[in-house]
Amino acid sequence: MKKLVSLLLSAALMLSLAACGGSSAGSTAASSQAASSEAASSQAASAESTAEPLSTTDPVRIAGLKGPTTMGLVNLLPMEEDGSASLDYDLQLYGTADEIVPLLTKGELDMAAIPANLAATLYQKTQGGIQVMAVNTLGVLYVVEKGDTVHSVADLKGRTILSTGKGTTPEYVLRYILQQNGIDPDQDVTIEFYSEATEVTAQMAVAQDAIAVLPQPYVTSASMQDDTLRVALDLTEEWDKVCDTQLITGVTVVRTEYAQEHPDVVEAFLKDYTASVDAANNDLDGTAALCEEQGVVAKAAIAKAALPNCNIVCVTGDEMQADVAGYLQVLYDADPAAVGGAMPDDAFYWMGA
Numbered sequence: 001m002k003k004l005v006s007l008l009l010s011a012a013l014m015l016s017l018a019a020c021g022g023s024s025a026g027s028t029a030a031s032s033q034a035a036s037s038e039a040a041s042s043q044a045a046s047a048e049s050t051a052e053p054l055s056t057t058d059p060v061r062i063a064g065l066k067g068p069t070t071m072g073l074v075n076l077l078p079m080e081e082d083g084s085a086s087l088d089y090d091l092q093l094y095g096t097a098d099e100i101v102p103l104l105t106k107g108e109l110d111m112a113a114i115p116a117n118l119a120a121t122l123y124q125k126t127q128g129g130i131q132v133m134a135v136n137t138l139g140v141l142y143v144v145e146k147g148d149t150v151h152s153v154a155d156l157k158g159r160t161i162l163s164t165g166k167g168t169t170p171e172y173v174l175r176y177i178l179q180q181n182g183i184d185p186d187q188d189v190t191i192e193f194y195s196e197a198t199e200v201t202a203q204m205a206v207a208q209d210a211i212a213v214l215p216q217p218y219v220t221s222a223s224m225q226d227d228t229l230r231v232a233l234d235l236t237e238e239w240d241k242v243c244d245t246q247l248i249t250g251v252t253v254v255r256t257e258y259a260q261e262h263p264d265v266v267e268a269f270l271k272d273y274t275a276s277v278d279a280a281n282n283d284l285d286g287t288a289a290l291c292e293e294q295g296v297v298a299k300a301a302i303a304k305a306a307l308p309n310c311n312i313v314c315v316t317g318d319e320m321q322a323d324v325a326g327y328l329q330v331l332y333d334a335d336p337a338a339v340g341g342a343m344p345d346d347a348f349y350w351m352g353a
Contacts, residue, residue, distance in 0.1 A: 054086070054087070054262070054264050054265055054268060055261065055262045055263075055264050055265060056261075056262050056265055057088075058088075059087070059088040059089055059090040060087050060088070060089050060090065060110050060111060060265065060269060061090045061092065061108070061109045061110045061111070062089060062090070062091055062092070062109065062110060062111040062112060062113070063091075063092045063093070063094055063100045063103065063104070063109050063111075063112040063113070064091065064092070064093060064094070064112070064113040064296075065093075065094055065095070065096070065097060065100070065113065065114070065250075066093060066094075066095055066196075066197075066295070066296055066297070067140075067197065067215055067216075067217065067218070067296070067297075068137045068140050068215065068216055068217065068249065068250070068306075068310040068311070068312060069113035069114075069136050069137050069249070069250035069252075070091075070093060070113060070294075070296045071217070071280055071287065071291055071296055071297070071303065071307065071310055071312055072113075072136050072137070072273075072276060072277045072280045072312040072313075072314065073091060073113065073273070073276060074091070074276070074280070074287060074290040074291055074294055074296060075275070075276035075277075075279040075280060075283075075286075075287060075290065076089045076091065076272055076273070076276045077089065077091060077290065077294070078286075078290070079272060079275065079276065084275070085272045086268035086269075086271060086272050087265065087268055087269060087272060091294070092109070093294060093295055093296065095195070095196050096195055096196060097114050097115060097118050097168060100112050100114060101114075101118075101122060104122070104130065104253075104255065105122070105125075105126055105129065107255065107257075109255070110254065110255060110258045111133070111252060111253065111254045111255075111258075111269070112252070112253055113136050113250055113251070113252045113253075114250065114251065114253060115165070115168035115169045115249065115250055115251075116132075116135075116169060116248045116249070116250060116251045116324060116327060116328065117168060117169060117172055117328065117331055117338050117339050118167075118168050119132055119251050119253050119348075120328050120339040120340050120343075120344050120348070121338075121339060121340035122253075122340070123340065123344050123348050124339075124340030124341060124342060124344070125340065128256055128347055128348075129255060129256055129257070130253045130254065130255055130256060131253060131254055131256050131259055131347070131348060131349065131350040132251045132252070132253050132320065132324055132348060132349055132350065133251075133252050133253065133254050133259075133266065133269075133270060133316065133320075133350045134251065134252045134270060134273065134314050134315060134316045134320055135248055135250075135251055135252075135313055135314075135315040135316075135320050135323055135324060136250045136251060136252045136277075136312065136313065136314065137248070137249040137250040137310065137311055137312055137313065138236070138246065138247060138248060138249060138311035138313060139234075139235065139236030139239060139247040139248075139249060139311055140215040140216045140236075140249050140309070140310055140311055141169075141170055141173055141174075141213055141214070141215050141235040141236070141249070142213070142214055142215075142216070142219045142231050142232075142233065142234055142235060143156070143161075143211065143212070143213055143231075143232045143233035143235065144204070144211070144212050144214055144219055144222065144223070144229055144230065144231055144232060145210065145211045145212070145229070145230060145232045146204070146207075146208070146209065146210050146226075146228050146229055146230075147209060147228075147230075148230065149209075150211060150232035150233065151232065152233075153177060153178065153181040153183065153233065153238055154181060154182075154183070155232075156178065156183065156189055156211070157183050157188050157189065158188065158189070159189055159190075159211050160189070160190040160191075160192060160210075160211065161174070161189055161190070161191050161192070161211050161212065161213060162192050162194065162200050162203050162204065162207075162210060162211065162212040162213070163191055163192070163193055163194070163200065163212065163213040163214075164193065164194050164195070164196060164197045164199070164200050164213075164214070164215070165193070165215075166193035169248075169249050169250070170213055170215065171191075171193070172331050172334070172335070172338045173235055173239065173247065174191070174213050174235070175334070175335075176239075176242075176243070176330065176331070176334050177235060177238050177239060177242065179334065180242035180243070181238075181242070197214055197215060197218040198218070200212050200213075200214060200218070201214065201218055201221065201222040201225070204222055204226070204229065205222075205225070205226060211232070213235070215249070216306045216309050216310045217297050217302055217303055217305075217306030217307075217310065219231060219306070219309075220302055220305045220306035220309070221297070221298065221299075221302045221306075224301075224302060224305070235247075236311075243330055245323070245326035245327050245329070245330050246323040246326065246327060247327065248323060248324060248327045249311075251324060252273070254266055254350060259350055263352075263353030264353065266350065266353070267352065267353060270314070270316055273314050274314045276314075277312055277313060277314040280307065280312050281307070281312060284304050284307050284308070285300075285304065287303065287304075287307060288300040288301070288303035288304035288307065291303035317351060317352070318351075320349065321346075321349040321351070324349070325343075328343060328344070329343065
């Protein structure tokens, strides 16, 4: 009997140990599965964190002027709507650069398309508060007249010239070309400035024997309204005759503080901007319709006719710096005040994050 009880106890003990062993193995397997699951979750989280979102979800507040500088921006809007843009945009349109400057300096804008020499002046006045990201427009200025009297720069001597852009690209380009052709812009001609190109075209419509310096698309607009108007001189061609640097009308700038806080946003903007400029140069019908819709140009037909002559570009990086620096040097040598009294240093150029 004692032997039987002993055998039964031994059997029970073995069964108990086997059960414990099975439970332990199950726990180990469960723990292993949990660990694997946790590791997978960690890897997934790590992969998600690698694709970091842009540093701001707010719309980029960007301003442009009526005319060619904004014609290169308008395609950002349909890109935003169809989801091909990297960012959301708040595109604001103004008649003069004087309206843009205070908004930019007060931080009410993030970016702006403005004349190149104004960007240099603003850089000096704000102690480096803005940076140039891109050249947006090359030469777009023309001398137009009623009649057939101007065939060279020399023919401008003694004449009254109507112009827009006092203190910006049109004035300094005109003065430089006159000087390089032996004409004193303060003594040998009379230059009358108006705040907007539309005012110049209005004066051309009523003046007799009028001569004006106009940018595209206003040259096209004026010619379509008055068939007696003729393009007398292409100032880009005249510039090239007396200067070996690129003539630059407009640049796109960003507030330095904004660029430092959101370098990824600036990079994304330039990618979108390049696509917008490509569309402006290749999709004339679509861009022209947008220009009318946004008030950049009065009529789509005018915009479509003018776009091929607007020299809209998006030049960035080293090429941008070389072109802008060369152009500003020419203006500085002619009149230091044209670029704010001093040539901007390298920090003036946003070269990437």
